[in-house]
Structures are given as structure tokens and as C-alpha cells.
Amino acid sequence: xxxxxxxxxxxxxxxxxxxxxxxxxxxxxxxxxxxxxxxxxxxxxxxxxxxxxxxxxxxxxxxxxxxxxxxxxxxxxxxxxxxxxxxxxxxxxxxxxxxxxxxxxxxxxxxxxxxxxxxxxxxxxxxxxxxxxxxxxxxxxxxxxxxxxxxxxxxxxxxxxxxxxxxxxxxxxxxxxxxxxxxxxxxxxxxxxxxxxxxxxxxxxxxxxxxxxxxxxxxxxxxxxxxxxxxxxxxxxxxxxxxxxxxxxxxxxxxxxxxxxxxxxxxxxxxxxxxxxxxxxxxxxxxxxxxxxxxxxxxxxxxxxxxxxxxxxxxxxxxxxxxxxxxxxxxxxxxxxxxxxxxxxxxxxxxxxxxxxxxxxxxxxxxxxxxxxxxxxxxxxxxxxxxxxxxxxxxxxxxxxxxxxxxxxxxx
Numbered sequence: 517x518x519x520x521x522x523x524x525x526x527x528x529x530x531x532x533x534x535x536x537x538x539x540x541x542x543x544x545x546x547x548x549x550x551x552x553x554x555x556x557x558x559x560x561x562x563x564x565x566x567x568x569x570x571x572x573x574x575x576x577x578x579x580x581x582x583x584x585x586x587x588x589x590x591x592x593x594x595x596x597x598x599x600x601x602x603x604x605x606x607x608x609x610x611x612x613x614x615x616x617x618x619x620x621x622x623x624x625x626x627x628x629x630x631x632x633x634x635x636x637x638x639x640x641x642x643x644x645x646x647x648x649x650x651x652x653x654x655x656x657x658x659x660x661x662x663x664x665x666x667x668x669x670x671x672x673x674x675x676x677x678x679x680x681x682x683x684x685x686x687x688x689x690x691x692x693x694x695x696x697x698x699x700x701x702x703x704x705x706x707x708x709x710x711x712x713x714x715x716x717x718x719x720x721x722x723x724x725x726x727x728x729x730x731x732x733x734x735x736x737x738x739x740x741x742x743x744x745x746x747x748x749x750x751x752x753x754x755x756x757x758x759x760x761x762x763x764x765x766x767x768x769x770x771x772x773x774x775x776x777x778x779x780x781x782x783x784x785x786x787x788x789x790x791x792x793x794x795x796x797x798x799x800x801x802x803x804x805x806x807x808x809x810x811x812x813x814x815x816x817x818x819x820x821x822x823x824x825x826x827x828x829x830x831x832x833x834x835x836x837x838x839x840x841x842x843x844x845x846x847x848x849x850x851x852x853x854x855x856x857x858x859x860x861x862x863x864x865x866x867x868x869x870x871x872x873x874x875x876x877x878x879x880x881x882x883x884x885x886x887x888x889x890x891x892x893x894x895x896x897x898x899x900x901x902x903x904x905x906x907x908x909x910x911x912x913x914x915x916x917x918x919x920x921x922x923x924x925x926x927x928x
Contacts, residue, residue, distance in 0.1 A: 675756050
């Protein structure tokens with residue numbers, strides 16, 4: 517049976533102010549905590565122009581809101597400390613966050629500079645229980661990157677995003693379908709994603725003030741007032757219905773890779789191969805989606821003493837097939853690994869070529885074309901029916917009881 521989806525939504529708390537706070541503490545560890553005083557990022561405080569981009573919880577409690585003019589914010593909070601925006605700092609912190617998140621799952625969608633969706637459906641078994649893993653991820657972001665996030669956990673993107681907006685800061689919340697009546701339906705309808713001020717006013721004319729009332733209204737009546745497409749969308753959202761995928765971005769041409777940090781140290785070669793197979797699936801699919809083949813492959817490791825080491829090889833011929841990536845990756849791991857417990861495994865493909873310009877090899881494996889066709893067929897099935905529509909047998913075996921798993925290196 518198909519697994520229930522598991523989606524995280526990661527949202528940086530008061531991102532711009534959080535990142536400004538981090539920068540100030542890197543310069544002066546004794547600097548005041550901007551999140552604990554009336555502070556905000558935005559505009560020009562001297563000229564009292566611009567708008568508030570982010571505010572501290574203290575400023576929020578004094579009535580300051582994101583998007584309001586600085587002059588209005590200063591009237592509400594005369595002691596407000598303002599900082600000009602610095603998007604170079606924000607971009608660097610955002611990139612660091614996305615890099616860390618990508619070690620948990622290749623299915624990562626950056627939704628904005630300070631938030632992302634992470635599909636953990638196929639990788640959660642590598643880390644532990646969903647809520648415990650989210651809590652550890654939240655703590656790791658604070659420990660390694662120096663800022664706080666909220667994490668929402670659910671079975672789809674809409675509910676995960678709604679959950680991350682619950683009480684802040686630096687918390688994890690669930691909003692699974694069975695929790696909708698208790699946690700979501702009592703909320704004001706304006707808190708539902710995609711319901712803005714205009715829609716809220718029009719819904720109010722229909723007597724709809726809570727998300728629960730929107731969920732139970734006749735959909736035909738709703739669509740007659742708001743239009744078929746929009747009415748259907750927000751009615752679905754009010755009922756927790758959202759089947760949109762986590763859409764990964766196109767990779768950079770300089771290289772395509774993925775790594776994963778493990779909840780428990782790996783000491784067995786076949787267990788490490790299982791993870792390399794997942795990584796080969798991810799990297800191979802991304803190569804094919806980008807229209808590239810790689811000529812160089814690198815396996816990266818981190819042991820339980822946090823020592824990093826890697827090994828790379830130049831391939832006989834460029835490839836983007838999962839099987840060939842996996843075979844070379846396991847060969848590299850066998851040469852690289854001395855058996856020390858591993859905390860992280862990674863796979864990176866570099867020296868990317870356009871397939872149309874790939875140099876032919878006299879010694880090319882005649883079976884490689886069959887492997888390319890196989891991967892193309894698998895990609896097509898997944899694109900049409902979803903990532904879980906077809907799986908390799910050795911990946912499915914990861915969910916079987918331990919005594920039923922093969923002791924041999926997983927076949928791709």
C-alpha cells in the first residue's frame with residue numbers, strides 16, 4: 517500500500533530580524549537580543565520612510581505589523597529600534613538553510629527566501645519518528661545556523677504550512693487530517709492560506725467567519741459568489757484537501773548532489789549501500805530532469821567523530837542512469853570507508869555534459885541504452901502518477917522486518 521505522505525514546512529521566525537540578530541551576535545556576543553526588545557527591519561528610520569519587513573515578538577505585542585509604514589509603527593512603538601534591510605545577508609542565510617534541509621530529503625521546495633517545504637515520505641525511516649525528527653531539525657538549525665524556525669508537520673503542503681503558523685517562535689506543530697476540527701476549523705477564516713482581506717470581506721457577507729464555517733458551506737453557493745476556481749480551491753483548503761507536490765528547483769550546472777545525515781550511525785556496508793541507492797535515485801533523476809550527464813562522481817562521508825572525507829572518480833563514459841551511478845558509488849565507498857561509524861553519506865555528480873554533445877566511447881556498455889530507457893520509463897511513471905507509483909524492490913525492503921532484509925548489497 518502507498519505510504520501516507522509526510523510533509524514539513526520550515527519557516528524562519530521573523531527572518532530578516534532573526535538574521536540581523538545573528539549577524540550582530542557574531543560581531544559582539546554580548547549584543548542585546550533583538551528578539552527580546554522592540555525591534556524591526558525595514559525602510560529608512562531617519563526619513564521615516566518604507567515599511568516594516570520583520571518585527572520582534574515584543575514589537576508585535578505593541579501593535580507593530582509586517583507591511584505597515586515605518587511612521588505608523590513608530591507612533592505605536594516610539595522605542596522601536598530599526599535596522600535597514602541587507603539582502604546579501606539574507607540570501608546567504610537562506611542558502612545555508614536550504615543546504616541543511618537538503619540533507620534530509622532531495623524533495624525540497626524553496627517557497628520563499630525564508631521558508632521551504634520538505635517531503636520526508638521516502639526518507640523519514642532514515643531518521644526516526646516524524647515529530648522527534650522535526651524537533652531535532654529545529655534544534656540543529658539553531659545550533660548550526662544560529663537562528664530559529666517553526667516547523668509544521670502534516671500529510672500535505674497546505675496543512676503543514678498552516679501548522680507552522682501556530683504559536684511561535686522556535687516550535688514544532690502538527691496538523692494531521694484528524695486534527696483539523698480541533699486545531700484549524702475554529703480559526704478566523706482570514707488565517708486560511710489564500711484568503712486575503714478582499715475574500716475575507718466577501719465571505720463575511722455570506723456569514724462565514726471561521727475556517728470551519730467555510731469548510732461546511734455549500735460549495736456551489738461559494739463558487740457562485742467567488743468564482744468556480746477560487747471557490748473550489750479555498751473550500752478544499754478549508755477541508756484540508758491539497759494534493760500539490762513538493763516541486764524541487766532545477767539544479768545548478770556546476771554539479772548535482774545530495775547528502776543525508778542519519779539518526780543512527782551506520783556500521784554495516786549493506787546499510788550504507790541502501791542509502792547510496794536512495795541518493796543515486798535522487799541524483800540520477802535530477803540529472804535527467806536537467807538534461808545532463810556527469811563524468812565525475814564523488815562519495816562524501818562524515819564519521820561519528822565529525823571527520824569529513826571523500827573519494828571521487830572519473831567515469832569511463834558520462835552517465836545519468838541510476839544503476840551506473842549506484843555501481844560506481846558503492847565501488848567508491850568500498851575503497852573509501854574503513855568501517856568507522858558513519859553519521860552522513862553524500863553523493864555528488866560533477867563535470868556535467870549535455871547528452872547531445874556526449875563523446876561516444878568505443879567501450880561503451882551496450883546495456884547502458886537499456887538502462888537509460890528503463891530510467892526514462894520510471895521517470896515518466898513517477899511524473900504522471902507520483903513519486904511513490906514505482907519503487908525499486910530493495911528500497912521497499914527498507915520497510916520490511918529486519919529478519920526479512922537481504923544481507924547482500926542492495927541491487928539497483
